[in-house]
Amino acid sequence: MDLAYGPDYEAFRTQVRDFIAKNRDKAPKRFGVSRPSEESIAWQKLLIEHGLTARTIPKEYGGYGAEPDILKSRIIAEEFTAAKLPMGLANQGISMLVPTLLELGTEEQKKKWIEPTLKGEVVWCQGYSEPGSGSDLASLQTKAREDGDDFIINGQKIWTSTAHAADMIFCLVRTEPEAKKHEGISYLIFSMKTPGIEVRPLTTMTGHAEFNEVFFTDVRVPQKDIVAGRGQGWFVANATLKHERGMLGDPNQAGTRLKEIVDLMHEETVDGTRLIDHPVYRDRLMQLQARVFAMQFHGLRLLTAASKGEDPGIARLIVKLQGCELNHQLAALAIDALGEIGVLYGDSPHLRAHGSWQHRYMFDLGLIIGGGTAQIQKNIISERGLGMPREPKPAKA
Amino acid sequence: MEFGLSEDQKLLQESIRGTLEKVSPLERVRKAAEAREDFAEDVWAALKDLGVPGMLVPEEHGGMGMALLDAALVAEMLGRYVAPVPFIATAVMAPIAIAGAGSKAQQEAWLPKLASGEAIAGVAIAEAASGAREGAGVTASGGKLSGKSLFALDAAKADVIVVADKAGGLYLVRGDTRGLTKVALTSIDLTRTLTELQFDNVDAEALSTGDSDATRRRVVDAGRVMLAADTLGAGWAMIDKAVEYAGERKQFGRVIASFQAVKHLCAEMAAELEPCRSLVWYAAHAFDAMPEEASLMAAHAKAHTAETGRFVARTATEVHGGMGFTDLLGLHYWFKRIGLDRQLLGSPERVRHEAAAMQGWAAAD
Numbered sequence: 001m002d003l004a005y006g007p008d009y010e011a012f013r014t015q016v017r018d019f020i021a022k023n024r025d026k027a028p029k030r031f032g033v034s035r036p037s038e039e040s041i042a043w044q045k046l047l048i049e050h051g052l053t054a055r056t057i058p059k060e061y062g063g064y065g066a067e068p069d070i071l072k073s074r075i076i077a078e079e080f081t082a083a084k085l086p087m088g089l090a091n092q093g094i095s096m097l098v099p100t101l102l103e104l105g106t107e108e109q110k111k112k113w114i115e116p117t118l119k120g121e122v123v124w125c126q127g128y129s130e131p132g133s134g135s136d137l138a139s140l141q142t143k144a145r146e147d148g149d150d151f152i153i154n155g156q157k158i159w160t161s162t163a164h165a166a167d168m169i170f171c172l173v174r175t176e177p178e179a180k181k182h183e184g185i186s187y188l189i190f191s192m193k194t195p196g197i198e199v200r201p202l203t204t205m206t207g208h209a210e211f212n213e214v215f216f217t218d219v220r221v222p223q224k225d226i227v228a229g230r231g232q233g234w235f236v237a238n239a240t241l242k243h244e245r246g247m248l249g250d251p252n253q254a255g256t257r258l259k260e261i262v263d264l265m266h267e268e269t270v271d272g273t274r275l276i277d278h279p280v281y282r283d284r285l286m287q288l289q290a291r292v293f294a295m296q297f298h299g300l301r302l303l304t305a306a307s308k309g310e311d312p313g314i315a316r317l318i319v320k321l322q323g324c325e326l327n328h329q330l331a332a333l334a335i336d337a338l339g340e341i342g343v344l345y346g347d348s349p350h351l352r353a354h355g356s357w358q359h360r361y362m363f364d365l366g367l368i369i370g371g372g373t374a375q376i377q378k379n380i381i382s383e384r385g386l387g388m389p390r391e392p393k394p395a396k397a
Numbered sequence: 398m399e400f401g402l403s404e405d406q407k408l409l410q411e412s413i414r415g416t417l418e419k420v421s422p423l424e425r426v427r428k429a430a431e432a433r434e435d436f437a438e439d440v441w442a443a444l445k446d447l448g449v450p451g452m453l454v455p456e457e458h459g460g461m462g463m464a465l466l467d468a469a470l471v472a473e474m475l476g477r478y479v480a481p482v483p484f485i486a487t488a489v490m491a492p493i494a495i496a497g498a499g500s501k502a503q504q505e506a507w508l509p510k511l512a513s514g515e516a517i518a519g520v521a522i523a524e525a526a527s528g529a530r531e532g533a534g535v536t537a538s539g540g541k542l543s544g545k546s547l548f549a550l551d552a553a554k555a556d557v558i559v560v561a562d563k564a565g566g567l568y569l570v571r572g573d574t575r576g577l578t579k580v581a582l583t584s585i586d587l588t589r590t591l592t593e594l595q596f597d598n599v600d601a602e603a604l605s606t607g608d609s610d611a612t613r614r615r616v617v618d619a620g621r622v623m624l625a626a627d628t629l630g631a632g633w634a635m636i637d638k639a640v641e642y643a644g645e646r647k648q649f650g651r652v653i654a655s656f657q658a659v660k661h662l663c664a665e666m667a668a669e670l671e672p673c674r675s676l677v678w679y680a681a682h683a684f685d686a687m688p689e690e691a692s693l694m695a696a697h698a699k700a701h702t703a704e705t706g707r708f709v710a711r712t713a714t715e716v717h718g719g720m721g722f723t724d725l726l727g728l729h730y731w732f733k734r735i736g737l738d739r740q741l742l743g744s745p746e747r748v749r750h751e752a753a754a755m756q757g758w759a760a761a762d
Binding site: 005006074262276277279283286287289290291293294297298303305318321369377378379381382383384391 | 399640644652654667672674679694745746756
């Protein structure tokens with residue numbers, strides 16, 4: 001147990017701080033909603049040049065080319081968070097497609113796609129879920145029929161964030177209709193400008209269209225744009241999902257949120273009494289503070305295991321479930337502390353934090369469901385973590 | 398940066414586990430409970446052989462001078478095996494009190510005996526840590542103690558007892574001193590003793606070297622971390638038993654572990670309890686390495702692990718169905734261990750209030 005980083009890492013931290021001091025006025029003020037703004041793209045380029053994002057991506061693919069060092073990555077995150085500066089871009093292309101191509105792509109695919117994706121020039125969306133295939137993703141029905149050197153794709157995807165603005169899609173399609181469900185899927189990448197693709201926005205309970213539905217009608221895509229071979233799509237997707245679940249339930253987000261609530265409870269009053277002086281609300285705050293500490297230290301434990309190449313077992317499997325639930329409970333406390341003000345939304349007078357607590361409370365529920373529902377997470381924890389058996393398949397009628 | 402156990406710490410925990418697996422099986426625990434043994438002498442003797450009583454005693458007094466995290470790893474195993482031994486006061490709280498606020502003579506008189514396991518030490522600090530019930534409290538005057546203290550730990554057979562008085566001072570009282578009456582309190586948990594101490598003008602030596610307020614604080618912090626670790630171990634034992642039982646019990650033609658309703662209960666227990674391990678480790682580490690955070694982290698570890706422990710204790714019992722409710726299976730020893738841990742040295746509500754006060758968010762009591 002040693003929570004100090006040591007002199008080498010502290011020297012690295014000083015470098016990061018120097019960068020921040022010199023460049024903080026270059027940080028983007030406008031980020032762009034679906035596509036990164038020009039300022040964001042320029043900032044991303046600067047961060048890559050200094051090894052502050054895309055740090056371990058090899059140079060020949062447009063990254064910085066450093067040896068993986070999870071502690072340095074954490075120091076960068078700590079310093080940028082402390083300085084309230086935006087980190088490098090973190091969209092689905094960068095977080096999910098790039099690691100997948102690095103692991104499983106051909107040299108040509110890596111050369112062609114990784115660099116423009118890292119730079120924010122190419123925006124991707126993810127075509128996984130379908131209306132009939134959510135938790136049971138492997139039952140997906142979007143079909144890719146062979147036609148010469150091409151596939152002809154027909155079907156529908158749902159929950160496709162940024163599809164309306166994306167240049168490209170990484171998409172799971174059924175190429176081998178005769179094979180078992182897990183073995184008949186391929187992972188295809190293609191342009192969203194291809195004829196036959198229709199994108200319809202999907203408005204959620206937040207009132208915003210954070211997602212889309214995507215319809216494919218006779219969409220012609222070259223067969224060579226498969227990643228890792230026909231019928232391998234399920235295995236490729238699992239490699240990708242691992243990266244997604246790593247992003248969901250980040251305890252540092254909970255730490256930031258807790259600080260906001262502490263401030264809120266010191267500022268807001270009811271009948272002239274500050275919420276922090278109200279013992280019932282304060283007790284809820286204290287319960288959540290303990291949970292935030294527990295998850296942050298849990299994060300340190302996982303970080304240590306990762307830096308040593310150890311498998312932390314069940315400790316890793318619980319992060320998505322617990323982290324997303326904790327964020328949701330934090331938003332719930334903020335709303336309750338605000339009372340009727342807590343339900344104001346949109347452009348109402350008396351709104352607090354631009355209505356973001358309600359937005360977070362609702363959107364967090366989406367995160368609890370998305371990326372593997374809470375129930376699927378509990379299956380994973382009980383089966384892979386505790387060694388309990390799978391639910392037997394129902395007998396065929 | 399390394400947040401985890403060293404190889405030595407892993408070995409320590411494994412050796413305690415291996416010993417308790419042999420000497421403290423459920424039959425032994427049951428025997429100690431049913432015979433109302435003050436503690437299981439043979440189990441304690443096996444732990445003495447491993448040096449457990451002297452873990453936290455400084456080396457110059459014959460101990461091992463180890464860290465509170467090491468003691469927490471032991472406490473976790475004691476909870477896991479519901480071991481009926483005098484650990485929390487004898488091996489943790491009393492050595493910290495005597496090493497922290499004892500004179501050289503007091504240290505020399507007691508620490509080597511505690512380290513070797515020759516002496517048992519109790520601690521009577523419930524009024525300071527949890528608040529006084531029924532007007533309990535001890536008053537010191539002219540080297541004599543009067544009054545009463547409830548819920549003293551490891552005091553039944555103690556050779557020496559560390560007593561906190563109403564003014565916040567700490568005192569040493571010999572277990573056989575004239576005027577001291579011990580009344581056994583029977584709790585749900587028969588693996589540990591609770592004692593009411595009545596003082597009628599009892600001879601006492603003040604532990605008054607250095608900052609005794611700070612020492613009292615540290616004694617409570619350390620005790621809270623131990624109780625959290627005890628619940629962590631007992632809770633994981635209950636989860637493991639629930640998973641094992643569900644894997645054997647068949648209903649509707651299949652093991653109940655294959656029903657998602659049962660699996661999800663087990664997953665929820667594990668998901669709630671495992672982060673407590675990191676909180677306990679951090680709190681124990683802070684006690685030695687980051688004293689400015691120690692009290693807050695001990696409070697959070699105590700309160701949060703108690704809440705999680707209650708959820709695990711009831712849920713694991715439910716997974717066992719009717720059998721979980723019987724004496725036959727013995728699952729209730731873990732349930733009751735967690736139940737006692739929760740109330741000792743401050744219930745979650747009280748401890749969270751203290752944690753708020755430490756951060757300036759509430760008035761201190």
